[in-house]
Amino acid sequence: MRDRLPIDAAVHFGAQLPTLIRGVYYEGWDPHPTPVKFDRQEYLNRFCYETSLAEENAEKAVRAVTGALFLHMPPEQLGHVFNALPHGLRSLITPAV
Numbered sequence: 001m002r003d004r005l006p007i008d009a010a011v012h013f014g015a016q017l018p019t020l021i022r023g024v025y026y027e028g029w030d031p032h033p034t035p036v037k038f039d040r041q042e043y044l045n046r047f048c049y050e051t052s053l054a055e056e057n058a059e060k061a062v063r064a065v066t067g068a069l070f071l072h073m074p075p076e077q078l079g080h081v082f083n084a085l086p087h088g089l090r091s092l093i094t095p096a097v
Contacts, residue, residue: 001085001093002029003036004043009084010035016077040088059092066093 002010002025014025038046044058053061069078082090 001081004038004086004089005081005084006035007031009081013077013081016073018072039086040092043089043092062093 014022017025047062048055048058082093
């Protein structure tokens with residue numbers, strides 16, 4: 001998600017994360033080509049690659065990660081971040097209600 005957000009939204013979101021998670025979030029990040037343009041399927045493919053998950057588990061895992069964020073971060077903050085994403089990607093990462 002970080003690489004798909006505009007730089008200011010990615011940094012603002014990262015600042016809200018707990019210290020340990022923030023380190024993982026920023027590890028290896030090069031903000032110069034941000035935001036990287038990719039669609040829903042490309043996002044899932046990249047998620048699978050970076051997490052070593054099988055493709056059939058990707059969408060469920062993405063929703064679980066996002067659900068955990070909703071438990072630990074203010075919904076207004078997440079709403080601001082998610083609104084900066086394209087609709088197709090936003091519908092993937094927003095937990096089912």
